[in-house]
Amino acid sequence: MRRQSPADLQWSDVTPKSFFLNRRALIAGAAGMAIAVPAAAKLDYVTSPLSTDEKPNSLEDITSYNNFYEFGTGKGDPSAYAPALTTDPWSVKVDGLVGRPGSYDLADLLSGIPLEERIYRFRCVEAWAMVVPWIGLPLGKMLEKFGVQPGAKYVAFETLVRPDEMRGQKSPILDWPYREGLRLDEAMHPLTILATGLYGEDLPNQNGAPLRLVVPWKYGFKSIKSIVRITLSDSQPETTWNMLQPSEYGFYANVNPEVDHPRWSQATERHIGAGLFAGREPTRMFNGYADQVAGLYSGQDLARDF
Ligand code: MTE
Numbered sequence: 001m002r003r004q005s006p007a008d009l010q011w012s013d014v015t016p017k018s019f020f021l022n023r024r025a026l027i028a029g030a031a032g033m034a035i036a037v038p039a040a041a042k043l044d045y046v047t048s049p050l051s052t053d054e055k056p057n058s059l060e061d062i063t064s065y066n067n068f069y070e071f072g073t074g075k076g077d078p079s080a081y082a083p084a085l086t087t088d089p090w091s092v093k094v095d096g097l098v099g100r101p102g103s104y105d106l107a108d109l110l111s112g113i114p115l116e117e118r119i120y121r122f123r124c125v126e127a128w129a130m131v132v133p134w135i136g137l138p139l140g141k142m143l144e145k146f147g148v149q150p151g152a153k154y155v156a157f158e159t160l161v162r163p164d165e166m167r168g169q170k171s172p173i174l175d176w177p178y179r180e181g182l183r184l185d186e187a188m189h190p191l192t193i194l195a196t197g198l199y200g201e202d203l204p205n206q207n208g209a210p211l212r213l214v215v216p217w218k219y220g221f222k223s224i225k226s227i228v229r230i231t232l233s234d235s236q237p238e239t240t241w242n243m244l245q246p247s248e249y250g251f252y253a254n255v256n257p258e259v260d261h262p263r264w265s266q267a268t269e270r271h272i273g274a275g276l277f278a279g280r281e282p283t284r285m286f287n288g289y290a291d292q293v294a295g296l297y298s299g300q301d302l303a304r305d306f
Pocket of ligand 1: 066067069207219221224226
């Protein structure tokens, strides 16, 4: 089913809704359902070779069990309240150490960047795991558009502040806006993507529409949703969970079974959708991506730089 990408499909090739519909039919077809598979199922040809072979979670799991504190702290709050967020029009402010700063409309940000679809195992710090068939593009490809200056060492991201539509922002549970950051080499790694969709559709609001980060070798809190600002800087940016509780949440947040969270073990994880009686499974170093990313941290003490 998974084929390697031959493709340099442009974003504009897949915007028509008909492709998404074809894609859905194809997924249903692959699942053994009696639905005719149309010929023009183009998206199937752009699955990233970086994808995992693991079975994706159901759309229901992926869109109903979420963390998005702007809408409340319960796992069901994002699906209940995120539909209130207006995601069109959407622009992203790009600033800091870039040659082409400015406020970019979402369509301009995405234009000219080849689309890739990737499937990632996605594990959150609460030690649950999900596999999501993201549609996204390498963050590095987008950063190249901005003309990253030689002095830049980090990338910072911010989510929007709009308490009228994000009811959780009416209380100070976090220091809004939600903030995250990566070292530049992490940001440029091909596994780091900006997702704009999942399961062949635009991103549901609860999953971070219209643009969210996905860094599959890190705990889920690094994958910031509904991004409105990207800043290149020469110093390590402040990040939401690290600001809140630095002893528990480090800047790196690499998935690491050997370094426990002070209040719980990270050695095992629970797979959402595996059923009530399924056992926990061992957490994998760098979430299973050690071959690809361990080299980014050579010489670093990962117990200190957690
Ligand atoms: N981004 C924003 N803006 N606000 C949040 O509360 N939660 C993070 C991350 N991105 C969060 C966020 C956490 S803790 C996790 S585990 C993931 O989003 C959850 O992503 P998912 O709901 O798509 O599984």
